[in-house]
Amino acid sequence: MHELVNIPRERAIAVGVGSRAYSRDESLEHLDELAFLAETAGAEVICKIYQDRDRPDGATAVGRGKLEEIKEMIEEDKIVLAIFDDELTPAQMRNLSRELNIKVLDRTGLILDIFASRARTSEARLQVELAQLQYLLPRLSRMWTHLSKQFGGIGSKGPGETQIETDRRMVRDKIALLKEKLSNVAVQKAEQRKGRDSMQRFALVGYTNAGKSTLMNAVTGAEVLVENKLFATLDTTVRVVELSGNDHTTHKTVLLSDTVGFIRKLPTQLVASFRGTLAETLEADVLLHVVDVSHEHFRDQIRAVTETLEAIGAGEKPVIMVFNKIDALPDLDLVHALQADYTNSVGISAQRGINISTLQEMMLEMGDDRHETLHLLMPYSAMKELAQIYRIGTVLDRKDLDDGIELTARITTDEARHFRAWSVETV
Ligand SMILES: Nc1nc2c(ncn2[C@@H]2O[C@H](COP(=O)(O)OP(=O)(O)OP(=O)(O)O)[C@@H](O)[C@H]2O)c(=O)[nH]1
Ligand SMILES: [Mg+2]
Structure with missing residues (x-):
């Protein structure tokens, strides 16, 4: 594990301020998440404080009285860092730093810090x-x-x-x-x-810590870092996966990618900047939306992920809902209810390897209208085109006959039209 240097176990206070946008319960849960983020960054959250308000105070986010209370806590508990949920305006940031006389961070600043210390590539x-x-x-x-x-x-x-x-x-x-x-x-x-475009692409998406990397490893045998921390993954890993049905007659080679997780109130700058990392998600044919169903607020997390997908322009893609961590549930009632709500879904445990084969079968059955399988008889004079197919497609079968080359290849529908003149019926 990498040491995080930005905030070395600094004693911190986490501060949440209510607003009309969220219920009190939601705001309190956001505050818990903020504390988890702070711990991920290496701080030690000594106390959490919350104030119900219609909207944050323009000058100091919290009100006067609350500010005094925070000051006392800072004094008593030797706190050196105050972290506020939501984004602080530059004026609030300045006033709070002056009043509290310790380092002040907001949620966005904290997430940016974590990303900065975890970025590897x-x-x-x-x-x-x-x-x-x-x-x-x-x-x-x-x-x-x-x-x-x-x-x-x-x-x-x-x-x-x-x-x-x-x-x-x-x-x-x-x-x-x-x-x-x-x-x-x-x-x-x-x-x-480009060279991989002949394969159907699946992308793992989901809230941070949902178990995407664990599932990636379970399905592909890759060794992606898994941690009980937020934003363990910041890059994209892509692996080839061979899918074959129970009867071993159906078979498909696909690509699976694992990437950065989402979180609610994800700073917009970060989403925009991470377009490169999210390219695999944006170009995927099918999304596997991994959900930690053992998390108390998994429905909020589903919503946050769906909203982020819409924001990056991936809201219309076909999705398989993957309800993960079923091993941590007392019984399967919840999973059955969810499966009734979401037609294309499966309950799994990535860690224990439960129902992974069911998921793989769903991936196998997932229609693919971007690719087609061509059966061709190509004359020996079409060597250039043959090389082209090898470059952009996947050759499944080839027989060199007297009158030409018989070829079965998987290729994008878009490219297929260039070769359709040589199409033959299969025997
Ligand atoms: N009980 C249980 N824990 C799981 C399961 N799958 C993953 N975990 C745990 O959940 C935590 C997060 O797993 P990761 O695979 O790193 O999650 P991720 O979605 O890749 O997270 P980020 O990369 O941080 O966005 C780890 O502690 C895993 O061991 C599961 O099926 N059951
Ligand atoms: Mg991960």
Whole structure:
């Protein structure tokens, strides 16, 4: 396991503020999740505090009285870090830092921190850096406006303003540079994917900690990092999976990808920056939505995942609902009820290997209208086209006959039209 250096076991307080958008229960659960996030980042959450309000206070998020209470707790418990659920405005952040006199973070800042310390591949690092700068940019500008107002005379620029312009330009230049680097990576990855386009693609999606990587390992024998931590996975792993039915007559080779998990209130900068990592999900033919049914609030998690999928433009894809961790349930009543609600679903335990073969059979039966199997008789003069099929498709069978090459190949429907002239009936 990697040591997290950003927040080394700092004693922290987690603060939640109600709003009309969520019920009290929901807000309290969000606060628990915030504490879990903080623990993942390496902090030690000493206490949690919650205030019911219609909306957060404009200046300090919590009200005056609550602020005093927090100050006392900080004093008594030697707390060095305050983490607020939801995003703080630059003004709130500034006021709270001054009032509490300790480090202040908000949910977005915390998630960005975790991502920054867990990013391993160069693509993930670039993506996190981009998200961090985009988070910083508006804060940078607003933080400085009061200065320029204070110092700037009528019609002339204040010293603050020149400084902010320089800073902003530097951040913007860096953002542009990162975007360019990322688009180069995207081109390379798209090139790599081309050769695999002959296979149907399945993507694991789901709330963080639902068990996606455990399932990936169970199905493919890959060794993806599994941890009881949020955001254990930040990159995408793709593996070839051979699926065969019980009767061994049906057979299909597909691709399965495992990627970063979702969480509610996922910072929009992060989602946008992670497009590269999410490319496999965006281009998948079928999504396997993994749900931790042993989690008390799994229905909220399903909703958060569905909303994120819609936000990234993957809301219309066919989905198999995979209800995981059934081994942790007292009985199977819940799973049966869920299976009645979701037609295309299965209850499994990725960890114990329960019902994995049922899931594989569902994947096998999942229709694939993007690909077709061609049976061709190609003349020996069509060597160029033959090579093309090898490059873009999967050759399932080949016989070199006197009058040409008999070929069975799996290929995208889009490409298939170029070869249909040589189609023959199978025997
Ligand atoms: N009881 C039980 N625990 C499971 C099962 N599957 C996974 N887990 C546990 O759930 C935790 C998270 O598993 P991961 O596979 O890392 O989850 P993930 O969805 O990949 O999480 P992120 O990569 O962080 O988004 C680990 O502690 C696993 O051991 C299961 O079927 N039953
Ligand atoms: Mg994972």
